[in-house]
Amino acid sequence: MTTRRVAAVDIGAGSGRVMLATVSEDHLDLIEVHRFANRPVRVGGTLHWDVLALYAGVLDGLKETAGHLDGEPLDGIGIDTWAVDYGLLGPDGSLVGLPVHYRDARTDGISQKVAATVGAAELYNRTGIQDLPFNTVNQLVAERSGSRLQAAERMLLVPDLLTYWLTGAIGAEVTNASTTQLLDATTRAWDSDLAGRLGIDPGLLPPLRHPGEVLGVLYGDVLAETGLTDPHGGPVPVVAVGSHDTASAVVGVPADRDSFAYVSCGTWSLVGVELEQPVLTEDSRAANLTNEAGVDGTVRYLRNVMGLWLLRESLRTWADRGEEHDLTQLLAAAAAEPAGRWPVDVDHPSLLPPGDMPARIAALCRETGTPEPETPAQVVRCIVDGLAEGHRRAVDDIRRLTGRDVEVIHVVGGGARNTLLCQATADACGVPVLGGPVEATALGNVLVQARALGVDLPDLAAMRALVRRTQELRRFEPATAPTTPGPTAAPRPTRSSRRPTA
Numbered sequence: 001m002t003t004r005r006v007a008a009v010d011i012g013a014g015s016g017r018v019m020l021a022t023v024s025e026d027h028l029d030l031i032e033v034h035r036f037a038n039r040p041v042r043v044g045g046t047l048h049w050d051v052l053a054l055y056a057g058v059l060d061g062l063k064e065t066a067g068h069l070d071g072e073p074l075d076g077i078g079i080d081t082w083a084v085d086y087g088l089l090g091p092d093g094s095l096v097g098l099p100v101h102y103r104d105a106r107t108d109g110i111s112q113k114v115a116a117t118v119g120a121a122e123l124y125n126r127t128g129i130q131d132l133p134f135n136t137v138n139q140l141v142a143e144r145s146g147s148r149l150q151a152a153e154r155m156l157l158v159p160d161l162l163t164y165w166l167t168g169a170i171g172a173e174v175t176n177a178s179t180t181q182l183l184d185a186t187t188r189a190w191d192s193d194l195a196g197r198l199g200i201d202p203g204l205l206p207p208l209r210h211p212g213e214v215l216g217v218l219y220g221d222v223l224a225e226t227g228l229t230d231p232h233g234g235p236v237p238v239v240a241v242g243s244h245d246t247a248s249a250v251v252g253v254p255a256d257r258d259s260f261a262y263v264s265c266g267t268w269s270l271v272g273v274e275l276e277q278p279v280l281t282e283d284s285r286a287a288n289l290t291n292e293a294g295v296d297g298t299v300r301y302l303r304n305v306m307g308l309w310l311l312r313e314s315l316r317t318w319a320d321r322g323e324e325h326d327l328t329q330l331l332a333a334a335a336a337e338p339a340g341r342w343p344v345d346v347d348h349p350s351l352l353p354p355g356d357m358p359a360r361i362a363a364l365c366r367e368t369g370t371p372e373p374e375t376p377a378q379v380v381r382c383i384v385d386g387l388a389e390g391h392r393r394a395v396d397d398i399r400r401l402t403g404r405d406v407e408v409i410h411v412v413g414g415g416a417r418n419t420l421l422c423q424a425t426a427d428a429c430g431v432p433v434l435g436g437p438v439e440a441t442a443l444g445n446v447l448v449q450a451r452a453l454g455v456d457l458p459d460l461a462a463m464r465a466l467v468r469r470t471q472e473l474r475r476f477e478p479a480t481a482p483t484t485p486g487p488t489a490a491p492r493p494t495r496s497s498r499r500p501t502a
């Protein structure tokens, strides 16, 4: 039996956490030692990430971690964050400008330009990545002629940037690199030819790294500042994990068979399956399904559905107006509202940028001639039903395009707490939902580290079996046969007799 203590740094669009885990072949526990806000800042009209505040949050978290270790060494650190965004490094290694938020408007209309240069079909066939306005390739093209890119020597995705600041190591972890839309989906090497054709210097793209590789060790001044000095004098390694948070979340899905789908539900709902080979067909492109790189050479074949962003942005809108709502109470009130009364396409591009979410949802309902939700509880019901319907559309398209059977859907991440959404997803998809773990991302992060550091968890199946044995899951049976209401369908008459609460 080998036991390792490792820290997971997991930063999402709303907040970051540092978690401390103890992992062995038959044990997995995780505690949150530090949480910090991730607050985007608009400067000069552009929405930025406050990446130094995030780094400070990581250092604070590592300091707290040191306090929890009781003199035991920390065996490793793994970092995952959201995808696509990057910092630029100048020739002396310093940051050139502040990283820009993927929801900033600078990429408006750019993906069409990129498609016009390369051809949408060729772009998909080479990279396998769905057309999303904020893909790194579009961000780089948007700033192609700007001074920042002229001054830059390297582009580092956010987890790689944090790793660089902690260790000095330069690289691009492959699961996250795939979301740039500059990685070849088949060879998993940078597509330098594609970059060149789009006027992006391939030299910006750092050497690729794979989950499980030791990236580097903490700088002496980081050890001193955090108090993480190993009592045995050894270095503290930073280990590559699925540094795209969704890649780590998929590792943490407690599946016990191949015929499963997952919904990694946080800011986004990432709805997909795990494949061995990418699907690069025109039908797949038309369905806007993506082939992101997964851990151990797997393919995350999935679609981005708008996710809990819609709820969070609604709560923020109401709070800005002085109306404070408690999400748990709102979800309970939403559960009492009729299902399917306010059909809305949650994936409509107008819902992507920050702003007044309830007003934009109401505008969409007016456009499609469906009833507008009026109270906050109705808005929440509308969002939950719309997300469940978005999950169904993705699962149906994936079934159709892969020929895969989906017997169970695992909802992991924060959304697993939302019983109304889990039940609505089971009802819409017509298959059971298993909710949990909420911490799938951090669990996937620590499991990949533990394996790299000697714990005998040879493959994803072994890691998932350990998650299944150690984490609590909740089962939601579909109330009715599969339903397929489109955005304009009539309200569904039947619901589960279980009254879900938040």
Ligand code: LFR
Pocket (backbone or CB within 6 Å): 012, 013, 081, 082, 083, 084, 085, 102, 244, 245, 246, 266, 267, 268, 270, 304
């Ligand atoms: C989820 C996520 C998605 C990615 C989006 C933007 O946190 O990483 O997978 O499409 O954020 O980076």
